[in-house]
Amino acid sequence: MHAYAYTDPLYQAELVMASEDTGGQTDEFCVRCHSPIGVMGGEIPPLDNSMASDIALEGVQCDFCHTVPEGDVGNGAFVSTPGEVKWGPHDDAPSAAHESEFNEFYTEAEYCGMCHNVNSPFNGLPLDDTYTSWSESQYAEDEVTCQDCHMTPGITQFEANPGRAASGASKRDHISIHEIVGGNVFMLEELSDGLYGEKAVERLQMAATLDVSVPEEAAPGDEVTIDVSITNSGAGHKLPTGITEVRQMWLEVSVTDAEGKMLYSSGQLDSEGTIEDAVIYHTVLADADGEITDKLWEAESIVSDNRILPKETEVESHSFVMPEDAADPILVEAKLLYRSASQDMVDELFGEGTYDVPVIDMAKDYGSINGEADVPSNGTPGFTGLLLVISLVAAIGILRAKE
Ligand code: HEC
Ligand code: HEC
Ligand code: HEC
Ligand code: HEC
Known part of the structure; x- marks a missing residue:
């Protein structure tokens, strides 16, 4: 850059x-x-x-x-x-x-x-x-x-x-x-013929880890709480950083039953590319009249800054009411997403259809309620899943060694 x-x-x-x-x-x-x-x-x-x-x-x-x-x-x-x-x-x-x-x-x-x-x-x-x-x-x-x-x-x-x-x-x-x-x-894909876009994706994927925590069991009518811990495990500064009135990082959370029916979702993009019902991790600036602005030259105050400090964890909670007719087991999926700017802002600056702002998956984790749900085959197992596999392999190794 x-x-x-x-x-x-x-x-x-x-x-x-x-x-x-x-x-x-x-x-x-x-x-x-x-x-x-x-x-x-x-x-x-x-x-x-x-x-x-x-x-x-x-x-x-x-x-x-x-x-x-x-x-x-x-x-x-x-x-x-x-x-x-x-x-x-x-x-x-x-x-x-x-x-x-x-x-x-x-x-x-x-x-x-x-x-x-x-x-x-x-x-x-x-x-x-x-x-x-x-x-x-x-x-x-x-x-x-x-x-x-x-x-x-x-x-x-x-x-x-x-x-x-x-x-x-x-x-x-x-x-x-x-x-x-x-x-x-976004800009590396546009400007470097894609040469370094992949490197930026790789970097974003080293920046954070997610951990989903859900109750093991839930009955119809129960209010179910999903806690997603986001840890800034790899960035040496706040996550995200830079021009953070423009950058966006957020969680996409979805809950589906065994038949694929969506029971809850947040942080999805609508058809215009706008983020629905999600906390966005960034800074919000206001001008002299207290109006929110993303023009850094007009900024007079910082309204909020919820970015994640280096090595710190933020817990984001979501909840939904378990419906009567949900087919068990229930899969909870959380993804941490990032984009360099909102699609809205880019459309306003350059005209609609000029640029598609890429959305990058930074980290993922899954949880199951009422049984062990299948993790989508295209999704890599969450970090905890990997650790489990590694520790199982290690445990088997130790058993073998003892034999
Ligand atoms: C943003 C500022 C910046 C730019 C632009 C930059 N450099 Fe550097 N360069 C550095 C810094 C800082 C280091 C020392 C990094 C370190 O100590 O790890 C360095 C190290 C080097 C070294 C020593 C390499 C080594 O580690 O043995 C060379 C040679 C070099 N730069 C050449 C270049 C050339 C040629 C370009 C343009 C193609 C360039 N630099 C562009 C900041 C820059
Ligand atoms: C002369 C000023 C200057 C210096 C010195 C400088 N940078 Fe930068 N750097 C910039 C600017 C300006 C950009 C933004 C370019 C853009 O986005 O159009 C940038 C972009 C970057 C980016 C890419 C940001 C992104 O969003 O992907 C990284 C990473 C970065 N700099 C790291 C460094 C590091 C590490 C050093 C020290 C070795 C350094 N810079 C020194 C001015 C500087
Ligand atoms: C422990 C490793 C680490 C250190 C130390 C570190 N960075 Fe980073 N940096 C990352 C990672 C990982 C990312 C990708 C996540 C992100 O965008 O914040 C990143 C992203 C960035 C970005 C792009 C932010 C954005 O999203 O637009 C800039 C700019 C940057 N770093 C500059 C710096 C500068 C300047 C320093 C020193 C003051 C520094 N970094 C120290 C790991 C590090
Ligand atoms: C002190 C140095 C500095 C000054 C002054 C500065 N910038 Fe930057 N600018 C940076 C750095 C460093 C980055 C990279 C941060 C990041 O990647 O988020 C950056 C990134 C940007 C980007 C993001 C580009 C992209 O591709 O995402 C925009 C837009 C920008 N600056 C606009 C401005 C404007 C407008 C001004 C004047 C009001 C300004 N900058 C003044 C250092 C500076």
Whole structure:
């Protein structure tokens, strides 16, 4: 996404809207992080790109990132020193093309925090708190940085990626990966010819675990409570993070009887792609009149923020009344879903039919009432199911060993 940070159509649409709403007051602010070279070179604004060089359109690119000797967290507070010296994580990386110097800053979360913490330029309201939520988490305590999860194959922890950074470069125990993927399957599918969309799906599927808890038995007329625990098990910041007035994460819960009759459902999409009766995990912003807005430049207050902190669990409860004629056993299915933006918002910005915002299954779990229900064959067993299989296998192993 760094390569597309400026040309990204969703960004462009919001950038232009912000500019129109504020009479151009946000132009430099918005472009500073999305095309730092454009702003520093005096090429953007203007936003019509009439003065933008190709390199300014490359968003957050190599030469910008490797010529930042220092900076502060938030609102693009970087020091930029374009020139011969490229800084990086090694003190032994000579190159024929430029000077190479070691700079510890590149290995620290604060480096990413320069841009991944956004405060309103008008009132300081925290609009993106990715760095802050990381810095207050166990990950910060354990020194697990953004780079460990986003620039290695580990996704939720550091994992070495041995190799060479370039032909002729030394072989190393670890070369940092530069795809730097997050959760934006939508734009990666559109912009990278699908090249990195799968990687973003994989990352989202490592971020959370679900656990469904239901009563073993229920009689007709009983009010049945379903508790779904959502754990942010893999993201080093709130889940979701980034521009969370726009991102959506929610639970789809359905209860079906043995004949496939739907007894209860929530969080399904209607024919327009709108989410029905569900809690959406995100931030809600309000403008100066207290009206809800998803325009971050109009935000004056945060109405709510129900996102899940790193390593924390939220329990969402659902209930339904068991009907007279339900065929046992009853299957309860919970899915955690994510999309980069609501279909409504995207239709409004680009016109209906332009983009289908993909919905990603992050995690699933199942429960049964009145007997053991069959888990749908296309669904992978829930995490607890897998654990059970693994522990059974392990138990058999132990028995064998004893024999
Ligand atoms: C968003 C900023 C950013 C961008 C864009 C970026 N880099 Fe990096 N690069 C880094 C950081 C941070 C590290 C150190 C990561 C670490 O310590 O794990 C790094 C590490 C490297 C390394 C050392 C690799 C290793 O681990 O041995 C090389 C070489 C490199 N970058 C080249 C490039 C090139 C070429 C591009 C453009 C194609 C590029 N970078 C784009 C931030 C960036
Ligand atoms: C110069 C500012 C800047 C720096 C420094 C920077 N980023 Fe970013 N990053 C951005 C912008 C802007 C985007 C959004 C691009 C878009 O969505 O159009 C982005 C996007 C991302 C995404 C993709 C988000 C998604 O929704 O999928 C990830 C992941 C990410 N950055 C991680 C990092 C990490 C890790 C570092 C530090 C090694 C870093 N960034 C350093 C500006 C920056
Ligand atoms: C423990 C591993 C871990 C650490 C540490 C971590 N991340 Fe993430 N990050 C993830 C996972 C997993 C996701 C996918 C779930 C999500 O979108 O939140 C993610 C998603 C993201 C996204 C995309 C959010 C969205 O949905 O639009 C951004 C941006 C991002 N990370 C930036 C950062 C930055 C900056 C840091 C350091 C301050 C960081 N991450 C630290 C694991 C991590
Ligand atoms: C301090 C740096 C910074 C500033 C200033 C900034 N952004 Fe961003 N922007 C980011 C980062 C980092 C991301 C990635 C977060 C994520 O993936 O959710 C991002 C993502 C976005 C996205 C999501 C793109 C997508 O494909 O989903 C939009 C839209 C956006 N910004 C618009 C704006 C607008 C409009 C402004 C000015 C009012 C602005 N940004 C100012 C850093 C910044």
